[in-house]
Each structure stands twice: as structure tokens, then as C-alpha cells.
Amino acid sequence: MSVMGRVALVTGGAQGIGRAVVEALLRSGAKVSVVDINQSCGDVCKSELDAEFGGDNCAFIQCDVTDGHALRDAFQKTVELFGRLDIVINNAGINNEKNWEKTIDVNLTSLIKGTYLGLEHMSREHGKRGGTIVNVSSMAAFLHSPHQPVYTATKHGVIGFTRAMADASILGNYGVRINALCPAFVDTPLLQSVEDEDNMGKFIKFKEDFKRSMDKFGVLQPSLIAEGMMTLITDPSLNGAVMKITCSKGIHFHTYEPMST
Ligand SMILES: NC(=O)C1=CN([C@@H]2O[C@H](COP(=O)(O)OP(=O)(O)OC[C@H]3O[C@@H](n4cnc5c(N)ncnc54)[C@H](O)[C@@H]3O)[C@@H](O)[C@H]2O)C=CC1
Numbered sequence: 399m400s401v402m403g404r405v406a407l408v409t410g411g412a413q414g415i416g417r418a419v420v421e422a423l424l425r426s427g428a429k430v431s432v433v434d435i436n437q438s439c440g441d442v443c444k445s446e447l448d449a450e451f452g453g454d455n456c457a458f459i460q461c462d463v464t465d466g467h468a469l470r471d472a473f474q475k476t477v478e479l480f481g482r483l484d485i486v487i488n489n490a491g492i493n494n495e496k497n498w499e500k501t502i503d504v505n506l507t508s509l510i511k512g513t514y515l516g517l518e519h520m521s522r523e524h525g526k527r528g529g530t531i532v533n534v535s536s537m538a539a540f541l542h543s544p545h546q547p548v549y550t551a552t553k554h555g556v557i558g559f560t561r562a563m564a565d566a567s568i569l570g571n572y573g574v575r576i577n578a579l580c581p582a583f584v585d586t587p588l589l590q591s592v593e594d595e596d597n598m599g600k601f602i603k604f605k606e607d608f609k610r611s612m613d614k615f616g617v618l619q620p621s622l623i624a625e626g627m628m629t630l631i632t633d634p635s636l637n638g639a640v641m642k643i644t645c646s647k648g649i650h651f652h653t654y655e656p657m658s659t
């Protein structure tokens with residue numbers, strides 16, 4: 399599927415992985431709505447993207463994804479601005495073991511809301527023409543590291559929810575493909591949360607151990623994650639797929655036992 403002329407909404411799109419995905423989409427001819435809580439970062443992002451891709455191709459919508467009404471408005475505004483919606487990337491995420499309820503709210507509850515809103519705007523069930531949703535999980539979903547237990551739980555949850563919804567999409571003939579993306583460590587501001595007791599809480603004492611793990615597994619560039627994301631967006635055969643991206647194996651897919659596919 400070509401993304402030329404299609405409309406995408408990317409949560410947490412103002413920096414890091416989300417920003418790299420926004421750029422890849424714009425480069426391929428999509429129009430993109432960048433939905434992010436950070437007003438100043440979003441303003442900088444918007445002016446840089448306008449300079450590179452032209453002013454009519456992207457919008458910045460300031461929104462806290464945990465605010466259900468604001469998130470609904472962001473979807474509505476995207477459709478009003480660009481006339482349609484085809485691609486939803488639920489990417490916004492945080493690493494906060496101290497305020498772990500917030501981590502669940504941002505990483506899992508809001509991602510579920512974003513998926514349901516995406517379906518309202520794209521599913522044949524709602525009289526729409528179909529589309530695609532990618533939910534951002536993490537390689538943390540395949541580990542049980544002691545550094546970030548609640549973060550890990552949310553990323554496991556993202557995979558379970560995504561695969562169940564992908565099956566629901568087939569059963570309900572939604573016409574919407576739903577997939578998950580699981581990067582290993584990526585060079586973004588999120589990694590700096592390891593330094594901060596406000597984020598790590600009592601797990602700050604594992605900081606050095608965590609850094610050794612980064613040295614062992616390596617750190618990826620956001621551009622590679624955007625490349626994997628574009629495959630999930632454009633390959634019409636993918637639904638319920640779980641893409642992993644690691645330094646050792648690059649872009650590859652998790653395989654499941656046939657009975658659980
Ligand atoms: N950086 C890494 O090593 C990895 C990151 N991930 C996941 O990738 C996703 C993106 O992470 P990064 O780009 O690394 O993080 P980042 O911290 O660089 O960017 C996250 C973006 O989300 C926005 N955001 C945070 N809370 C929000 C909220 N309540 N409402 C709206 N926007 C909000 C931030 O303002 C920021 O622009 C997250 O889901 C993260 O869990 C997955 C694997 C590895």
C-alpha cells in the first residue's frame with residue numbers, strides 16, 4: 399500500500415521515535431498530524447517539518463493522550479484538517495516506575511483509546527474505508543528485567559491487546575490492519591530516564607546494571623525504527639504481526655506457535 403496522499407496521526411510524534419516516523423511518512427507523501435503533550439517541542443518540530451516538507455503537509459496538535467476528550471478532539475481535528483484518516487500510530491510512551499499508574503495510563507490505557515478512536519474513523523463497521531494501526535510496544539515485552547517492571551507489564555499488554563484486536567478486525571471485517579512494533583534500546587530522550595530517581599523510583603539502584611545491559615545489547619537509531627514502521631504500515635499482508643528490532647538481528651518478526659496465531 400502506498401502512503402502517498404494518505405493521512406496519518408502519530409501520538410508522541412514531536413521527538414524521538416515518533417518524530418522519525420513522522421518524517422518517514424512525510425517523505426513518502428503522507429499528510430501527518432503530530433499529537434503530543436509537549437507544546438514547545440511540538441512547535442519546533444512543526445516549524446522544522448514545514449521548512450523541509452512544506453506548510454500544508456503536517457499539523458501539530460497539543461494533546462495529553464491520557465485526556466480522553468482531548469484525544470478524541472485530536473482525531474476529529476485531524477479529519478477536519480486533512481479530510482480523512484488512514485494510519486494511526488499509537489507511539490506516545492513514558493518510563494516512570496515511581497508514578498507507575500501514569501505509566502499504565504499513557505502506555506496502555508491511552509493506546510487502547512487511540513486504537514478504538516482509530517477504528518471509529520477508519521473501520522468499515524463505522525462506514526469508513528479501512529486503514530492501518532501500529533501500536534508501539536518494546537523488546538521489554540520479551541524480557542523480565544528488574545529495571546522497569548510496570549513499563550514491562552504495559553508493553554506485554556500492548557502485544558496482547560494488539561493481537562486480539564487484529565483477530566477482531568478479521569472477524570468483524572473492519573478493513574483495518576493492526577500490528578505491534580517492539581524496538582530494543584533506541585537513542586532518544588526516553589533513555590535518559592535511567593538517570594532520574596523521579597522516573598526510576600526505587601529501581602534507581604539498578605542504574606549501573608541497566609547501563610551494562612545497554613552496552614551489551616547496543617543502542618539503535620530512530621531511523622531504523624521508522625524503516626520497520628513503514629513496512630508495518632505499507633505491507634498489506636501484515637495483521638497481528640509483532641515486529642522486533644534489535645542490534646543483533648535487525649528488523650525481524652516474532653513467531654508464534656500455529657495454534658496461537
Ligand atoms: N527509546 C527506547 O529505547 C524505546 C522506546 N520504546 C517506545 O517507543 C515509544 C516512543 O519512545 P521514545 O521516542 O523513545 O520516547 P521520547 O521520550 O523520546 O518521546 C516520547 C514522546 O511522547 C510524548 N508524550 C509523552 N507522554 C505523552 C502524553 N501523555 N500525551 C502525549 N504525548 C506524550 C513526549 O512528549 C515525547 O514527544 C514509547 O512508547 C516507548 O515506550 C520502545 C522500545 C525502546
Ligand SMILES: CCCCC/C=C\C=C\C(=O)C/C=C\C/C=C\CCCC(=O)O
Nearest residue numbers: 493536537538545546582583592615644
Ligand atoms: C530502567 C531503565 C530505564 C531507562 C530506559 C528507558 C526506556 C527503555 C525503553 C525500552 O523499551 C527498552 C527496554 C528493554 C529492551 C531492550 C533491549 C533488549 C535487547 C534484546 C536483544 O537485543 O536481543
